[in-house]
Amino acid sequence: MTTATPNPTAVASTVILNHVSKFFGRFPALLGISSTFAQGEVCALLGGNGSGKSTLLRIIAGLARPSDGSVQVAGRIGYMAHSSMLYDEMSGIENLEYTAALYGIAAREHCVKAMQDVGLDPELPRLARDYSQGMRQRLSLARAILHDPELLLLDEPFSNVDTASAAQMLTLVEQLKARGKTIVVVTHQPELVRTLADHSIVLANGRIVEEKRGRA
Amino acid sequence: MSILTLALVNLRKDLRLEWRSRDTLNALGFFALLVVVIFSFSFDPNAEESRRIAGGIFWVSFVFAALVALNQAWARELRNQVLDAYRVSGASPAALFIGKAVGNFLFVAIIEALVSPLFVIFYNLRALGSSWLLATVFLLGTWALVINGTFFAALCARTRSREMMLPLLLLPISLPAVLAMVEATTALLTGEADPGMWIKLLAGYDIVFTTASLMLFETVLHSE
Amino acid sequence: MKLALVLFIAVTVALLGYGYYQGMHAAPTEQTMGHIQRIFYYHVPSAWTSFIFFFINFIASIWYLAKRNLKADALALASAEMGVVFCTIVLVTGPLWAKPVWGIWWTWDARLTTTLVLWLIYVSYLILRRFSDSQQTPTLAAALAIFGFLDVPIVYMSIRWWRTQHPQPVIAGGQGSGIDPEMRFALFANWAAFLAMAALITWFRYRLAIGEQQVEEEHRARALRSQLQEVR
Numbered sequence: 001m002t003t004a005t006p007n008p009t010a011v012a013s014t015v016i017l018n019h020v021s022k023f024f025g026r027f028p029a030l031l032g033i034s035s036t037f038a039q040g041e042v043c044a045l046l047g048g049n050g051s052g053k054s055t056l057l058r059i060i061a062g063l064a065r066p067s068d069g070s071v072q073v074a075g076r077i078g079y080m081a082h083s084s085m086l087y088d089e090m091s092g093i094e095n096l097e098y099t100a101a102l103y104g105i106a107a108r109e110h111c112v113k114a115m116q117d118v119g120l121d122p123e124l125p126r127l128a129r130d131y132s133q134g135m136r137q138r139l140s141l142a143r144a145i146l147h148d149p150e151l152l153l154l155d156e157p158f159s160n161v162d163t164a165s166a167a168q169m170l171t172l173v174e175q176l177k178a179r180g181k182t183i184v185v186v187t188h189q190p191e192l193v194r195t196l197a198d199h200s201i202v203l204a205n206g207r208i209v210e211e212k213r214g215r216a
Numbered sequence: 217m218s219i220l221t222l223a224l225v226n227l228r229k230d231l232r233l234e235w236r237s238r239d240t241l242n243a244l245g246f247f248a249l250l251v252v253v254i255f256s257f258s259f260d261p262n263a264e265e266s267r268r269i270a271g272g273i274f275w276v277s278f279v280f281a282a283l284v285a286l287n288q289a290w291a292r293e294l295r296n297q298v299l300d301a302y303r304v305s306g307a308s309p310a311a312l313f314i315g316k317a318v319g320n321f322l323f324v325a326i327i328e329a330l331v332s333p334l335f336v337i338f339y340n341l342r343a344l345g346s347s348w349l350l351a352t353v354f355l356l357g358t359w360a361l362v363i364n365g366t367f368f369a370a371l372c373a374r375t376r377s378r379e380m381m382l383p384l385l386l387l388p389i390s391l392p393a394v395l396a397m398v399e400a401t402t403a404l405l406t407g408e409a410d411p412g413m414w415i416k417l418l419a420g421y422d423i424v425f426t427t428a429s430l431m432l433f434e435t436v437l438h439s440e
Numbered sequence: 441m442k443l444a445l446v447l448f449i450a451v452t453v454a455l456l457g458y459g460y461y462q463g464m465h466a467a468p469t470e471q472t473m474g475h476i477q478r479i480f481y482y483h484v485p486s487a488w489t490s491f492i493f494f495f496i497n498f499i500a501s502i503w504y505l506a507k508r509n510l511k512a513d514a515l516a517l518a519s520a521e522m523g524v525v526f527c528t529i530v531l532v533t534g535p536l537w538a539k540p541v542w543g544i545w546w547t548w549d550a551r552l553t554t555t556l557v558l559w560l561i562y563v564s565y566l567i568l569r570r571f572s573d574s575q576q577t578p579t580l581a582a583a584l585a586i587f588g589f590l591d592v593p594i595v596y597m598s599i600r601w602w603r604t605q606h607p608q609p610v611i612a613g614g615q616g617s618g619i620d621p622e623m624r625f626a627l628f629a630n631w632a633a634f635l636a637m638a639a640l641i642t643w644f645r646y647r648l649a650i651g652e653q654q655v656e657e658e659h660r661a662r663a664l665r666s667q668l669q670e671v672r
Contacts, residue, residue, distance in 0.1 A: 021667075025574055026659040031667035061304050064440055068664065079304045083297035087229070089236045101225045102307040104217045127236075143301065207667055364587070371580050375572040384567055385584065388560035389591050392598035399602065413601055417594070424590055432583045435505060439579040 014039055015060055015151065015182070019069035022055055029055045030206045037184060037199065042177050044193045045186040047203035053186040056203070057153050060184065075150030080157055084140045088129035092139050093122050096146060103147040114142040119168045134165030141169055145176065152176060152183045158192055166192070219311045226315025233292060240323050244285045248331045251277040256338050266339040271401030274335055275394055279361060282324050283386070286365035287379050289320055294373055299437070309434040317366040324358050344407030353404065353411065356418040357397035363422065364390060367429040370436050393421045452636040459633035467626035476540050483533040485631035487555055489638050490526035493519045494562060494589060501585035504578055513578040514649035516585060517569065520562055522642045527559040550603045557595045561588040
């Protein structure tokens with residue numbers, strides 16, 4: 001089945017990290033991170049609290065600038081984090097329509113489809129603040145993929161979420177991978193992405209302590 | 217999507233959100249009312265005097281009321297990190313700013329329109345000068361407060377003591393505009409002076425700071 | 441470099457001494473106010489000097505935003521502090537002058553009021569610098585500095601109109617009032633002295649700010665070096 005995508009010029013997506021360091025004052029959040037993510041690859045970013053995973057994801061997303069080194073990203077970016085990045089007093093579909101406007105997407109059908117893809121009812125008039133945690137995460141994911149990005153950055157998408165929602169999101173991520181998206185997932189739960197990840201990086205104290213390519 | 221169209225989208229979004237919660241309008245309205253009443257107790261003027269001081273009292277009340285509204289200007293965007301999503305999308309920062317500023321302007325203007333009759337009643341006012349000019353002063357003055365207030369609210373969004381920082385930054389820079397608003401309003405209420413120079417000053421102030429805000433907002437948005 | 445600095449210090453001290461002599465002794469005594477008027481030689485040049493340093497802060501802030509050079513930010517900080525110091529001198533000498541002459545501490549005289557507003561604007565700048573997250577401080581402060589300086593002419597104009605509509609006693613003898621050439625000479629001599637002193641202190645303050653930046657930079661460089669060693 002082919003559908004007209006809102007992103008007609010698909011670009012080969014790669015991420016190149018070249019000795020990326022990030023300091024907050026004197027505190028080294030990241031030190032000398034170098035790696036690449038090829039198109040279509042799923043990479044798991046693992047590590048304990050404060051290891052720098054979220055900071056690295058933010059730098060790749062363009063939300064923070066590296067103190068040293070460089071980042072190169074090709075392709076459009078979808079970003080999902082612990083905060084929902086949604087307006088509490090708008091319904092699911094209203095939130096997605098707003099996001100669509102930011103990307104210049106006019107067709108309402110994309111928003112409807114995105115909600116269906118994550119297993120939510122587009123007609124639901126309930127406001128986002130009344131969604132359960134699982135529903136909110138799924139809506140946030142729908143928001144992140146709405147504009148059909150080549151690169152998806154997910155920061156702990158499955159944490160604090162009921163198993164049904166987590167399974168739903170995982171299925172969607174598998175589908176996205178099958179469509180050739182590059183996906184970087186920060187997670188505490190390596191088992192969840194073990195089947196998906198082609199590449200894994202373990203961070204500790206801002207450094208890469210382990211990097212593996214190929215399925216576990 | 218052009219900047220203006222996206223600005224309209226942002227404006228409609230803010231109006232819709234405000235309508236559903238009415239946080240800002242309620243706080244603003246009630247605060248403005250309180251200030252009017254407190255001033256009425258503090259200054260008990262006769263008709264002649266009241267015309268002379270009403271302008272000052274009105275604008276002082278509204279500067280403080282506007283601060284209450286402006287402190288919340290970006291609250292919804294900050295609450296769930298919506299600003300991050302906006303930044304990642306690459307959508308025009310100017311459109312975000314214009315939408316937000318116009319929204320705030322409408323909220324403050326609505327409350328001004330609702331509270332002004334109270335002033336007329338409490339102070340037995342009747343404008344001796346032109347009402348159209350008075351309306352112009354209100355519009356230009358409100359814009360002066362809101363445009364800088366929206367910008368500085370974004371500036372302080374991630375500083376310590378955010379609620380305290382906003383008035384600290386906004387009030388000194390707004391002083392010439394407040395002076396102009398008060399002088400022009402007083403001139404129009406008493407009919408004793410020509411408000412022309414003050415209105416021109418306000419217009420100039422509005423142009424300068426609207427331009428500066430539009431030019432620098434993107435820098436502030438991405439300042440992390 | 442060191443020699444130039446020593447020479448400049450010497451010149452500054454000499455100018456300050458000469459300015460003092462001119463203001464306190466050589467200049468003629470004002471006929472109505474007497475010796476108290478001599479505070480004029482501190483009051484007026486301080487105002488001019490603070491304005492110049494706020495202008496330097498403006499330029500440094502623009503430079504920072506254009507080039508993201510932290511040296512520009514250090515200069516912005518140093519010059520803003522200097523400007524505030526001289527504003528404070530104006531605000532203190534004003535009442536010291538007004539009380540004996542007019543019997544009141546404060547008149548909403550145009551110069552004094554403008555200086556008060558500038559003082560408030562730039563103190564708010566310094567407070568923003570202190571309260572903001574150090575990552576963002578240079579950018580946010582630069583934006584505020586630009587707004588503040590754009591306001592300066594507007595503040596000046598608005599207060600002058602205000603004073604023409606509601607005249608008040610003028611502390612510094614008015615804008616166009618004729619001034620005795622010897623007094624004018626003393627005025628400019630003191631201004632030169634103040635500029636030199638301000639430039640000197642700003643230079644030291646700037647060096648201090650640069651030093652603080654360098655300490656932070658060294659901490660980061662060490663963290664980076666240790667990381668590189670571990671990799672090897």
